[in-house]
Amino acid sequence: MSAKLADFGGWDMPIEYPKGVNGVAGGTLAEHAAVRERVGIFDVSHLGKISVKGLGAKEFVNTMVTNDLNRISAGSAQYNLFCNDDGGVIDDLIIYEFAPDDIFIIPNASNCAQVASDLSAHAPAGIEIKNIHESFAVLAIQGPDSGKALSAMGLDLNLEYMSFTKVTLPVAPEIGEVIICRTGYSGEFGYELLPQWNQAESLWKILVNEIAKFDGRVCGLGARDTLRTEMGYPLHGHELSTDITPVQASANWAVVFSKSEFRGKSALEGEKASGPKRVLRALKCSDRGIPRAGMNVFNLEGQVVGEVTSGTFSPTLKIGIALALVKPEIKIGNDVQIDVRGRMSSASVVSAPFVESHVR
Secondary structure, eight states, rough: OOOOEETTEEEEEEOOTTTTTTTTTOSSSHHHHHHHHHHHEEOTSSOOOOEEEEHHHHHHHHBBSOOOGOOOOOEEEEEEEOOOTTTOOOEEEEEEETTTTTTEEEEEEGGGGHHHHHHHHHHTTTTTEEEEETBBOOEEEEEEHHHHHHHHHHHHOOOOTTTEEEOOOOTTTOOEEEEEEEEOOSSEEEEEEOOBBBGHHHHHHHHHHHHTTTTTTTHHHHHHHHHHHTTTTBBBBTTBBBTTTTTTTTTTOOOOSSSSSSTTHHHHHHHHHHSSSSSSEEESSSSSSSOOOTTTEEEETTOOOEEEEEEEEEETTTTTEEEEEOTTOOOOOOOOEEEEEEEEEEEEEOSSSSOOOOOO
């Protein structure tokens, strides 16, 4: 579809689709607007897939992640952080429970092998870990009309947020069983569809045809990044990493300290008690500056107080926005400055998300 491709985690990924759908122009700004206002689809099959099976699979995985899997049951999913012993984040991922002895994990592309390896190294006898990266594709349909588009395909779903089911598409039973999840990374109502890898192209073509009926767009990583940044969603390697803990990343909501054990618990408890040396804040520019990752953040006295981890032009707000790791004394409501290529850009510290979430 004439996508502009670039390397991402070792995969050639579409950054944008300038030609759009059926002759209607695309590009990052148009793709972003389509998701916020109507519907868009993403091919994010680069995301990893890991299977954990065996008696006690759920209990084992629960000892390795920060959130509490006992809060979900079969047919539900949960956002989680997979930390090392020092509390650094090896990856953030979504965990799906098919059954207590059948757990399905979707990590980030470049971290899939590491997560699978670490799980295997810690797994007790009887627990089978498989890296099934190329067993399933992941096609995300996001936006307020995503449900309507699936209904037009014969799927009338009544899924709660972070729940999933398996279906056969009435319009294409030959594709076979597809996992459909009420999840996504855009901040809008939407779904992620997981067909078998060899059926991905067939399902993609169906989705392209259906979204065209709603003036939808095919979308690349450019829009995916502007959408997630507007929501304040972290991207591993930017807001989370082995050097950035959940405590620093303001992700304590995904850490259940009352659990008896999880990897990195002791280190994170210590950091929480003493207070982190840096914290993640949302910054909204008040001028024409467009912040980018790696730019320094200054207080009004001219002292460096942190660094931008993600920055972009917000297509919704029409201003520059950023996520930044800064000193804890930088609070919501404070004014700061960002060094945008040698020019100081004024910004305010605000609460994330930058725009209202519609995931539910």
